[in-house]
Amino acid sequence: MSGRYHRQQLIDKWDQEKVTESTVAIIGMGALGTVAAASLAMGGVGHLILVDLDTVEISNLNRQLFYRSTDVNKPKVEVSAKILEQINPDIKITPLNMPIEEVSTEILSKCNVIAAGLDTFQTRRWVNSFVVSHNIPLVSGGMYGFYGNIQVIMPKETACIECQTLIPEHELQKACTPFGEVRKAIRGEEEVDAYQPAVSSVSFVIGGLMAQEVFKIVLGLKPLSEYLFWDGDAGVFTSLALQRRENCIICSDHYQLRETIIHSPSDQTLLDFANQLRYSFNLGPNMRILYKAKEIALTSDYMNTIFQSGAIFRVVDPLLSFPAKFKVILD
Ligand SMILES: [Zn+2]
Numbered sequence: 338m339s340g341r342y343h344r345q346q347l348i349d350k351w352d353q354e355k356v357t358e359s360t361v362a363i364i365g366m367g368a369l370g371t372v373a374a375a376s377l378a379m380g381g382v383g384h385l386i387l388v389d390l391d392t393v394e395i396s397n398l399n400r401q402l403f404y405r406s407t408d409v410n411k412p413k414v415e416v417s418a419k420i421l422e423q424i425n426p427d428i429k430i431t432p433l434n435m436p437i438e439e440v441s442t443e444i445l446s447k448c449n450v451i452a453a454g455l456d457t458f459q460t461r462r463w464v465n466s467f468v469v470s471h472n473i474p475l476v477s478g479g480m481y482g483f484y485g486n487i488q489v490i491m492p493k494e495t496a497c498i499e500c501q502t503l504i505p506e507h508e509l510q511k512a513c514t515p516f517g518e519v520r521k522a523i524r525g526e527e528e529v530d531a532y533q534p535a536v537s538s539v540s541f542v543i544g545g546l547m548a549q550e551v552f553k554i555v556l557g558l559k560p561l562s563e564y565l566f567w568d569g570d571a572g573v574f575t576s577l578a579l580q581r582r583e584n585c586i587i588c589s590d591h592y593q594l595r596e597t598i599i600h601s602p603s604d605q606t607l608l609d610f611a612n613q614l615r616y617s618f619n620l621g622p623n624m625r626i627l628y629k630a631k632e633i634a635l636t637s638d639y640m641n642t643i644f645q646s647g648a649i650f651r652v653v654d655p656l657l658s659f660p661a662k663f664k665v666i667l668d
Pocket of ligand 1: 587588589
């Protein structure tokens with residue numbers, strides 16, 4: 338036998354049928370997304386869904402595998418789809434030129450794995466909350482200069498991105514910029530802010546690792562359980578064991594089974610309470626509180642004039658793909 342997949346089928350634990358039958362979404366077709374996509378297409382992942390709203394820029398060409406000078410200003414997903422069809426004409430490619438938040442849940446929830454190489458923490462947090470609520474494994478990679486990292490989130494099994502405070506301080510500050518109506522303007526700011534040092538060698542290492550973890554998940558093998566950090570300057574890999582946080586707003590059983598319990602003095606103002614929520618759970622300034630199916634204005638009214646102790650309310654935030662549920666205990 339000497340078919341396209343012959344050499345990988347010589348690997349002990351390989352099962353080409355599983356790979357061929359799988360659907361993988363790649364969020365972000367930048368340096369990591371293009372490298373991972375090339376590898377997954379070569380390996381024969383049956384259906385690749387590509388999500389990115391950006392167009393190719395000249396400064397992408399030093400590290401983003403699929404793009405040439407003649408592609409500048411073209412949508413990344415469309416250029417990528419053409420290249421991937423050449424790499425492997427036997428697989429299906431679906432290019433989606435839109436922000437991840439606008440991709441239909443029906444499409445994403447059918448994925449066996451989601452791989453994300455995202456440059457903003459806001460989007461990473463949104464994807465994290467989405468995969469946890471839909472129980473889809475997430476392979477997330479990041480790179481900065483000579484450094485790279487990768488983390489696999491197996492919902493309810495491993496720590497999610499929200500479980501630990503690996504969110505850099507400046508990212509948290511950025512998360513405090515308004516969302517919603519001005520989202521576009523913010524994306525503009527992010528682009529300016531995204532002038533980060535980046536080189537192709539790091540995207541190949543981390544993008545390759547991401548594809549490896551996707552293959553393992555599809556094959557039913559145990560994926561990486563620790564946060565893997567690569568220092569490409571020193572040539573050192575470091576593993577960091579992560580623990581699920583018991584009161585994680587996104588993935589804790591506590592939350593899944595019931596709701597996150599939060600205490601508040603009766604005579605605290607609603608505004609102070611909202612700020613406490615934001616601080617405790619890294620929520621953004623456009624967080625809204627829904628109570629009895631209505632939005633409540635965050636005013637200087639006292640907690641006990643609005644809530645009875647034990648009241649259950651929900652929080653909606655552009656950083657989360659679903660409303661978080663809380664029970665408030667008035668002390
Ligand atoms: Zn978590």
